[in-house]
Amino acid sequence: MVCVAIVDTTFSRVDMASEAIKVLRKKVPGLKVKRYTVPGIKDIAVAVKKLFDEGCDAAMTFGWVGPTQTDKYSYLAMSIALQMVQINYGRHVIDVTVHEDEAEPIKLKEIALGRAREHAENLAVILTKGPQGLTPLAGTGQRQGWPDVGPL
Numbered sequence: 001m002v003c004v005a006i007v008d009t010t011f012s013r014v015d016m017a018s019e020a021i022k023v024l025r026k027k028v029p030g031l032k033v034k035r036y037t038v039p040g041i042k043d044i045a046v047a048v049k050k051l052f053d054e055g056c057d058a059a060m061t062f063g064w065v066g067p068t069q070t071d072k073y074s075y076l077a078m079s080i081a082l083q084m085v086q087i088n089y090g091r092h093v094i095d096v097t098v099h100e101d102e103a104e105p106i107k108l109k110e111i112a113l114g115r116a117r118e119h120a121e122n123l124a125v126i127l128t129k130g131p132q133g134l135t136p137l138a139g140t141g142q143r144q145g146w147p148d149v150g151p152l
């Protein structure tokens with residue numbers, strides 16, 4: 001049985017995790033999900049570590065970054081911590097993050113849900129098909145939450 005850790009925040013303005021869980025349940029047979037909700041992005045890494053210690057095989061995290069410089073530093077801190085967790089455990093952490101200033105507020109929900117869905121599909125492929133599962137899409141300019149840009 002595959003266990004996926006799902007970590008999200010109350011800071012986020014969209015429930016991306018529920019959207020991703022729906023996709024993962026459809027695509028990964030016998031999936032076990034452990035969800036952990038924390039206040040903000042800087043609390044995410046330790047939650048992933050705890051769920052890995054409980055036996056999860058991979059993780060998806062759902063962060064929302066505010067528009068200020070301080071928010072962006074918080075994201076950098078989270079990213080570095082998540083890289084450390086991935087390297088220390090040898091397990092994937094798919095970081096699904098929405099930056100509040102990447103689009104007008106009216107578009108952000110659609111971007112967030114699309115990004116959550118598409119990254120859940122990516123992780124499902126890795127979990128069910130292994131390291132070469134995504135190889136047919138290599139170099140094809142995939143984007144999550146925005147239209148794909150295509151290959152050059």
Ligand SMILES: Cc1nc2c(=O)[nH]c(=O)nc-2n(C[C@H](O)[C@H](O)[C@H](O)CO)c1C
Pocket residue numbers: 009011012039040041042043063064065066067070071072074
């Ligand atoms: C400045 C700041 N910005 C964000 C953000 O953009 N997104 C987010 O999810 N959380 C932010 N936080 C909160 C911290 O990540 C954390 O939750 C608190 O410092 C408590 O540990 C803070 C403190």
